[in-house]
Amino acid sequence: MLLDDGQLRVTRSAGGTLTLHGEVDARNSAVLAGVLIAARTPPGTPLVVDLQGLTFIDMSGLRVLRPGPGRPGLAPVRLVNVPRLMRRLLDMLPCETAS
Structure with missing residues (x-):
């Protein structure tokens, strides 16, 4: 287990x-x-994240999973x-593109 904060x-x-x-x-x-x-x-190897057990996510969580332009981070996920x-919702967010 990598994280268990009682909520996630x-x-x-x-x-x-x-x-x-x-x-x-x-x-x-x-x-x-x-x-x-x-x-x-x-x-260069994508980190695979399975969201099947996720019951709620707000915009701060969506931004963690899909960093936008100017926000370096976790890509490729x-x-x-x-x-x-x-x-x-994810499709509506701008995403970081590989250069």
């Missing part, structure tokens, strides 16, 4: 995928960002099992 739990599978369970909001999004940075895979409504 982050686990890592044997294959390296991180799975989020619970809620991400302004109270724990900075901690989540730190967990994702610490869990980085070799450069590959999100899997993204709930449909969350996908719509």
Whole structure:
């Protein structure tokens, strides 16, 4: 277990995928960002994050998962099992593009 703050739990599978369970909001999004940075895979290899167990996320959490222009960070992150409504929100955010 990489994180369990009573609101959000982050686990890592044997294959390296991180799975989020619970809620991400302004109270724990900075901690989540730190967990994702610490869990980085070799450069250029996407960090796979499974959102199937996520029940709530606010804009601060969305920005951690999809850094925008001018906000360096966690890219490349590959999100899997993204709930449909969350996908719509993520698609509306500008994202960092590889140069």
